[in-house]
Amino acid sequence: xxxxxxxxxxxxxxxxxxxxxxxxxxxxxxxxxxxxxxxxxxxxxxxxxxxxxxxxxxxxxxxxxxxxxx
Numbered sequence: 001x002x003x004x005x006x007x008x009x010x011x012x013x014x015x016x017x018x019x020x021x022x023x024x025x026x027x028x029x030x031x032x033x034x035x036x037x038x039x040x041x042x043x044x045x046x047x048x049x050x051x052x053x054x055x056x057x058x059x060x061x062x063x064x065x066x067x068x069x070x
Contacts, residue, residue: 004047011052018065019050030066035059 009016
């Protein structure tokens with residue numbers, strides 16, 4: 001078996017994080033999710049390690065970018 005590949009993305013790269021979330025969850029409406037639910041989706045991304053921590057307003061920005069596009 002091959003080695004598992006992990007991609008690292010930072011909370012400072014919200015557009016990149018949205019790209020990964022869109023690919024993993026194409027039918028999710030981000031407006032319907034609370035901060036804890038968004039965090040759960042981010043934490044549950046297979047093969048993706050998210051570095052750092054979300055800052056003030058990051059979840060709201062993540063929702064907006066995901067919904068409206070970057």
